[in-house]
Amino acid sequence: MSRLPVSLSTLEIFAEAGRLQSFSKAAESLSLTTSAVSQAIRKLEDRLSHKLFERTGNTVKLNALGTNLLREVEMGIEHMRVGLEAITQKSAGPLTMRSPPGLATLLTPVIQKLLDLEECDVRFVSDETQEHTSFHEFDITVFLGARAGQYPGAESLGVDVFTPVCRPDIASRVQDVQQLLQYPLLINETAAVSWDDWLKSNNIAGRGSKRIYFNRAAHIVSALLNGAGIGLESLRILSPQLQRGELAICPIENVVSLRRKLAFLYVTTDPAKKQRAARAAQLIRENCTTDEQGLLHSDHFSTWPS
Template identity: 30%
Template sequence: MRQPITSLPSLTCFRAAAELESFSAAADQLNLTHGAVSRAVRLLEDDLGAALFERRNRRVFLTENGRRLARAVDEGFARIEQAIADIRQSEAGVPVTLSCEPTLLMRYLIPRLPDFQERFPDITLQLVAGGGPVRLDANIQFAIRRNDFSIPNRYRTTELFDEEIGPVCRADLVELFFENGQLKPNALCLHTRTRPQAWAQWFELTGTRRAEATGQSFEHFYFSLQAAVAGLGVAIGPKRQVHDDVENGLLAAPLGFRRDGSLYVLLSERSSPQGRVEKALLTWLGETLG
């Protein structure tokens, strides 16, 4: 049988005193008297039959048992606080904001958002476009990014998928741009300013030799892929960003895809335990992007 736990107020007083190593400071933080905190800690020690603090010269120091309990109480309260936050968020209908790189957002996640809404009707997921470094706060709780920049240590990173790239063109123009499993020398290559080395990287990955690929340049990756759909030339397409167009027969990837060494990750605050919302998001992303 489970042993009854001393009242939560005693644990609350112990938690504050353990963090501050001061009954007086804990009392100030909790708006209690020094005596109330001291009595609550003493009650807990009597219940456990073990000293949690060493009392010396009007100061208190955690014992080994005290440190063990402090770690457990911190973890337990953190889980409770996260559950309360999740419940309040779902009951209040407050949206959870996920920032995602624009091309992946527009061409892959948004078409699949109805599936998330159907599976998790109590979570309002709001998607916003953004790339590169991001600041997670009350306005943006999560972010999907390619790990091509320095990610702060304060963020938890969960791997989602490896980036895979390959040349793509309009499906009915494959013979115009490709021959014998090779890109024709005169094929018009579509470039993008957001990934200016995409073609050079492809040639390096495949070990092919070719003069610097020339062709039209676009402001963003998304535009270069739309240009490929329009039949203007051949673009370097990330596998997931072109998945639906390939499946629907709009685009073709005659040479397949290669891993380029980068990967996409989900960023979240490391200081917060994984709550119900983050676990639901990871489950959905794992199944959707995997």
């Protein structure tokens, strides 16, 4: 295979200068000096024995030859980029994701979509412990909790709304607070908002007839579906069951819901992993972000098996 008459680095400089129609902007983009870009372009033109830019004062513009060359060079660079990415992605190991157990079920369809789009493995870790010092080890981390927004670089996934939820047949019999308090209150001990918080915010005396305590949101969901009582859980977590009509919000008038920003997304800044992680992060935004009512924007879960 014959060698190119010019170096690849020179062609990269030409492509950036041609794309931006500016030597100074190309220099800034490539972390070079304007003089270095100008000299590289002049050497390229000398080697080819043809001008590629029209120069007027401090402005430059590709001529017809330069435009044709830019098109071919950009195609070549893109082919090389695709080839290199295919190798680096295969050797990069699995995409790593981490979330608390309460949000794990919401991320399952995200992982499935990711596998359809990417030729990579996924390693998913679900735990309650999200130390500040260890989450950087993951490509994607979803935080949930009162302090979740404190981590640098974390972005909000919308509001979490807490309001009484139960099975539809129970909801039809709950028209006021007194009727609600006749049912067992299901309590998630790991949640950032409690039944006592809700009762206090609505100036309701009493604590209900009985209480059942759990330490996982998944247990709350199972108990709700079994008709064990009424739960106070983030509508984000209960959105799949609400979308499918398996659960319903209690139709009680003149009560307020509690709103908190508890869910946040962190994406790695590692240059070698950032591009792949960014695509996964976008799927999480599309599928796990809530609207102003605290429900998931995506209706994907309406057809997701329970």
